Amino acid sequence: MPSHARPSRFRLSTAIFDLLDPIPFGFFVAALIFDIVYAYSPDVLWGKGAAWLISIGLLFAIIPRLINLAHVWFIRSRPAAYVEKIDFWLNLIAIAAAIVNAFVHTRDAYAVIPQGIWLSAFTVVLLSVGKVVLATQKAGFKEFRHE
Numbered sequence: 001m002p003s004h005a006r007p008s009r010f011r012l013s014t015a016i017f018d019l020l021d022p023i024p025f026g027f028f029v030a031a032l033i034f035d036i037v038y039a040y041s042p043d044v045l046w047g048k049g050a051a052w053l054i055s056i057g058l059l060f061a062i063i064p065r066l067i068n069l070a071h072v073w074f075i076r077s078r079p080a081a082y083v084e085k086i087d088f089w090l091n092l093i094a095i096a097a098a099i100v101n102a103f104v105h106t107r108d109a110y111a112v113i114p115q116g117i118w119l120s121a122f123t124v125v126l127l128s129v130g131k132v133v134l135a136t137q138k139a140g141f142k143e144f145r146h147e
Contacts, residue, residue, distance in 0.1 A: 010075070013067050021064040025127050027057030028098060032120035039113050047112050050120070051105035054098055061095050083137040087130040094126035 031053035038046035072088045101119035105112055 010071070013070070017064050017067040017071075020060060021068075024057040024061035024064070025124075025131075027053045027060065028094075028120065028123050028127065031057065031101075032117070032124050035112070035117045035120045039117060044109060047105065047109070047116070050112075050116065051102065054102045054105060054120070058095065058098055058102060061091075061098070065091060065095065081137060083133050087134050090126045090130035090133070094123045094130070097123045097126065 031050045034046050034050035034053060038044075038050060068088055068091070072084050097119050101116060101123060104115045104119060
């Protein structure tokens, strides 16, 4: 089976990106779970835990997004695919929503509940859609043809 991957001079940055890119998604999903549990629990620990998870997820989102910024917009060795640009913008909007969510989580007690859950869910949905868009490009729908 021939490989359709393009050789890249930027193997180290691609490896770092591939290593660090899934980490923020895990933190944001955990924050969504903590927010949902906090909505049904009187324990403030869940809300504070969600705030920490969002903050750590944002810290881990910085390096992959900077690498993605360089690969998609500044490196001219290969033109960026349209789906890579869509993924970049979806991730950028998700990070902006997570930043707003971090500010929402600085509120006291149950003032976090309605907006915190919606912003956490919005962040997770945007990141998920970005991953699905990239997966459809990588699959190329060639596996689904009958030959």
